[in-house]
Amino acid sequence: MGPLAAILDQVAAAEPVAAEGQSLLGVALLGVLQGLTEFLPVSSSGHLSLGSALLARTALRVPEAGLAFNVVLHLGTLVAVGAVFGRDLVGLLREALRGRPRDLLLVVLGSVPAGAVGVGLSDWFESFSENPDVAAACLFATSIVLLAGEWARRRNEARAKARGHTEAEQPLRVRDVLVVGCAQAVAILPGISRSGATIAAGLLCGLTPRAAARLSFLLGFVAIAGAALLEVPKALGEGGASLGRLGLGFALSTVVGLLSLKLLLVAIGRGAFRWFALYCGLLGASWFLFLR
Secondary structure, three states: OOHHHHHHHHHHHOOOOOOOOOOHHHHHHHHHHHHHHHHOOOOHHHHHHHHHHHHOOOOOOOOOOOHHHHHHHHHHHHHHHHHHHHHHHHHHHHHHHOOOOHHHHHHHHHHHHHHHHHHHOHHHHHHHHOOHHHHHHHHHHHHHHHHHHHHHHHHHHHHHHHOOOOOOOOOOOHHHHHHHHHHHHHOOOOOOOHHHHHHHHHHHOOOOHHHHHHHHHHHHHHHHHHHHHHHHHHHHHHOOOOHHHHHHHHHHHHHHHHHHHHHHHHHHHHOOHHHHHHHHHHHHHHHHHHHO
8 A cells, every 4th residue: 555545544544434335535535536627638537537546445435336426526517517608508509599500500410429439339438437547548648639739729829820810710610520529539538638639629620729618618518418317317326325425526526627617718728738738648657657
């Protein structure tokens, strides 16, 4: 047992553990971890996989509901997306009701790849969701994707300056939403950041940082809501966590997720992707070198 596990054991020793064998502190840690990492491009699923593996070595036992419990935490971040992009979501619906459904249809189209992969290969992906080695390896891939996104952002800015004007948002194209949608489908793997992969894909398509982030989170809202419809009944049926503990994780992931989403929107246009890339690479390496 490493020093980190020993410290967590000392903390857990002073905390009562519920009858179902779950620590409130363990659930709280995962709720905060989900909220911090869902929107920052560092992979919430990767952090949950590594975090669960570390906590499993201590007395801080956490719910063993697998993907189902993860989706309950994602519900909290779904509320955070609605709080920040609610006006955009309402705008899509309003335009569709006025006979201009193009943007809404594009969002639905971009959600198809992740939906098809999630439904058709859910068991296969779930088999990887609790494998920290897969998550750590995919964090290296996320690092490369983020560097590509940062390169694309600088390229787009240079092209805009060469044309003598600032970047202007262009109408979404079918190609854009399909590329970003496919990136979202790949991000079902633990360790591949959904926000990082989709925003980077949008930047590579030539979108501005704001437009790439908007498309990323609109698609993410649909994907998370769809996953919740499929997995929340399973989470409740398995009894892997009490409703109180699920509620605690939900509340913490909502509040922390809202803060991290606002941070990302500020940082995305300021070259922060290269620092997130460095972090993901170091975290993946640390797992194999020191934490495994």
